[in-house]
Amino acid sequence: MALTREQVENIAHLARLELEPAEIPRFQQNLSSIVEFIGELERAETAGIAPMAHPLPGLTQRLRPDAVTEPDERELYQQNAPQVAAGLYLVPKVIE
């Protein structure tokens, strides 16, 4: 297979996903076949071709004037927050 079990575990960790040990073989299988499938791209002759990050050529970034346009809507925005205290979003304590 294109990917080892360890590679799959590393990728999952980078993406902060937890896979059940029983699931890993199936993910390994699926991801390997995807990787093999996209490996077809190797065949394409792309010497001297620049990567295309945006579909419409020639467009450039527009600039916005430096002005405050957003009011304080903390209460509204925090309605969706799972855990908040004193206006702060809470996560399990992080030790640096």
Add this chain to the structure above:
Amino acid sequence: MSAWETVIGLEIHAQLATRSKIFSGAPTAYGAAPNSQACLVDLGYPGVLPVLNAEVVRMAVRFGLAIGARIERHSVFARKNYFYPDLPKGYQISQYELPIVAAGAIEIVLEDGTVKRIGVTRAHLEEDAGKSLHEGLGAFTGIDLNRAGTPLIEIVSEPEMRSAKEAVAYMKKVHTLVRYLEICDGNMQEGSFRCDANVSVRPVGTEKFGTRAEIKNINSFRYVEKAIQYEAARQIELIESGGKVVQETRLWDPDKGETRSMRSKEEANDYRYFPDPDLLPLEIDEAYIEAVREALPELPDAKAARFVAAYGLSAYDALVLTASRELADYYEAVVRAVPEQPKLAANWVMGELSAALNKDGLEIGAGRLSAERLAGLLVRIADDTISGKIAKEVFEAMWASGESADAIIEAKGLKQITDTGAIEQAIEAVMAKNPAQLAEFRAGKDKLFGFFVGQVMKATQGKANPAQLNELLKKKLPG
């Protein structure tokens, strides 16, 4: 034991002093209630998109021009992907392969007066993360995203510094420069100006770089110096005792005076940079760059050179006086009012004025004593109305009361006595009062000359013109 060389590179993050954030219209003001300045874009809500702040671009170009760097006509924003609670989108929008400012340089002046050129590898734009608060929340850490999205310019130096002192000089120079350019307020307590130091050591004479450690978030010039010195010593000792320096991130602990490893386990950081598809390439044309160039203020190096040439100051004095634009402008305002006394003005601005500002914890911009007022005092020294010593007294009174030099001199009757007759009278009185010392002096005890100077000064409340007093004493004492 071979001699060791310390190799230092600095990464400085300066918050750009815009009104709104780099990619959103939320305010950037410091000190607001938690999450009251975090809009949907800053919070990384589903469906929101970044739009670039025009002022941020102007400030970056300003900086690039000031360090003689090439401004990239085409630069790209890239995503730096990693998970941390103060990074709401799970990626930071930064610049990677194509930063807006390419290589430039900064000149520093060392203590012995030598000038060293430190290369700047690049400077790029990125967004700041939020803040984590670990205290007072029990088993939780609290996240405040007010700071998330504040514009930063990251300035990366070449690893060309060879001592902690050089690093401090570089950091100070960059600090001065960003304030001169009015792109950053340089407030290290508030986190507007942060420094990470990359430190490694190698035996003198070798070319290969040693493994470096990164020391993060040092927020004062003093700490930079101490942290680098500590780290260099730590690495040398480690290597000399057979160990190996680990490439890691370390935090400077000012209370303990040491650096310590930041992560309990080594995190392999694969940031998976790729161009941000929500932002288009930033294109800057010649006309834009020229317009920014034309609007540049006189930069510190040029100003210092001009001070040396125009005012006859030493290189060191010029450096001190041009440390900030406000101070330099103040000095020049003083000189404009007392044009024949640039050195006197320099001494007083660097001396009494700076000491008074420091003591009261004020910046020159606080406006406690105007340049014109100070000039008013210097004029009276220059025209002999008061002596230098009395002037200090007058200055203190001016500082406290805000009144003019003339008003205080008048009110306290501090005018120097320059009338020969009056001084002679005072001398005669002192001579009459101190017959024993007079006799001793006349017998050959020359040392007592100072005693008579002191006595006359006391009798005249320090107002006798010292030069005249000297001359007259020399005439009268021998008898």
Add this chain to the structure above:
Amino acid sequence: MYRQTLTQLAADLRARRVSSVELVRAFLARIEASQRDLNAFVTVTAEQALAQAEAADRALAAGRGGALEGVPFGHKDLFCTAGVRTTCGSRMLERFISPYDAAVVSRLKAAGAVMLGKLNMDEFAMGSSNETSYFGPVRNPWNRALVPGGSSGGSAAAVAARLLPAATATDTGGSIRQPAAFCGVTGIKPTYGRVSRYGMIAFASSLDQAGVIAASAEDAARVLREMAGFDPRDSTSVDAPVPDYLAGLDQPLSGLKIGVLKEFFDTGLDAAYERCVREALQVFERLGASVREVSLPNIPLSVPVYYVVAPAECSSNLARYDGVRFGHRCAEARDLEDLYKRSRSEGFGAEVKRRIMTGTYVLSAGYYDAYYLKAQRVRRLIAADFERAFGEVDLLMGPTTPTAAFELGAKVADPITMYLNDIYTIGANLAGLPAMSVPCGFAAGLPAGLQIIGPHFAEARLLNAAHRYQRETDWHLRIPEAYA
């Protein structure tokens, strides 16, 4: 009433032949009756809809109101709707109430459209069958054992079953066109940048576009006219005027040069389906167009390119779902890492995880050049192929999909088999081109779709061609028996 096109309904409303409240009530009843069988909706907003309908009726009575005043409408559950649950078909956003309206939603609201609910979809728009939704699969109204296509399965099924006259949808690799083809309805994906992405929950930023699914090209034109336009909140939004898409609908097609893509008529294409498409091309010839074969040699690589670029972008776009500020959070997280891993693993389905991991892999150190950069280079080759083709012809046509709708569960075992459904549609996304699917007949009793692709900003031309075709045919007016 429900058989009428949006155009007819809008006219009836304007003329006060029918009230918005009446229409809304009628459609709500159909929706309710169909939910168990079709499951097209995630959320039905009956109360708000009636309130909006009442307001619309007042506006219409006063002779005011927008071009879509009082018309019942639905939004794919990927568009943020203020105060209304927006789930993206995912457990991750099961309870998420958006605090703001997407640009598309505000524009259609301003035009007077009345929202009846949020439409089911493949989770985070990742899928071609609407089988990955946390809220259960959507079924094809033509045959409920079959998929409606995806990811805009709910939108297509709802319009096909006439639960709504039209619905918004999004297309990243074919997610408007493919379900439109499977469900026998008309769908258009505009040029990239034509419609604002602000408020459209991101899957793959350089490919996503908002569009509409409706019963006819004329209907789609009417809606697109209101949706399209520059939005300063979206840096990729193009600042170009929006033509009146209705104005040129009836232009004659004489002289129109149509290119038929050689690479699309390959062995994978179902024979009966191909016949429908060929017959459609004959209609165009009768209308005065000329048809010739063109070749886009790099097009066969479009699926592998897509499955590098889209997962890469989505792996980054979905990193914000971490249980901290909104969305699903696991119970009693032990530490930060546990919070992230369990919240995300519980919140995302298998296909989403696969794509996130694929994306993480192709961007990771050592693989970026070989996969991501390589894919973006091939992307440029594909875009260049299209540009060359449009130098010779005005529009490209071909089948939208290789087969008609397949059975639920038939393709879930192997992701690649599912991915190959998009083989004809992906190219237009990679090049940012406008593309449509219009119903063109039935293959073994199931709808077949004709795909029309045009150069950048040629929406008016696509709609014109589709409209003239729909004046000659009635495939687009057919309604599945169970819902007729």
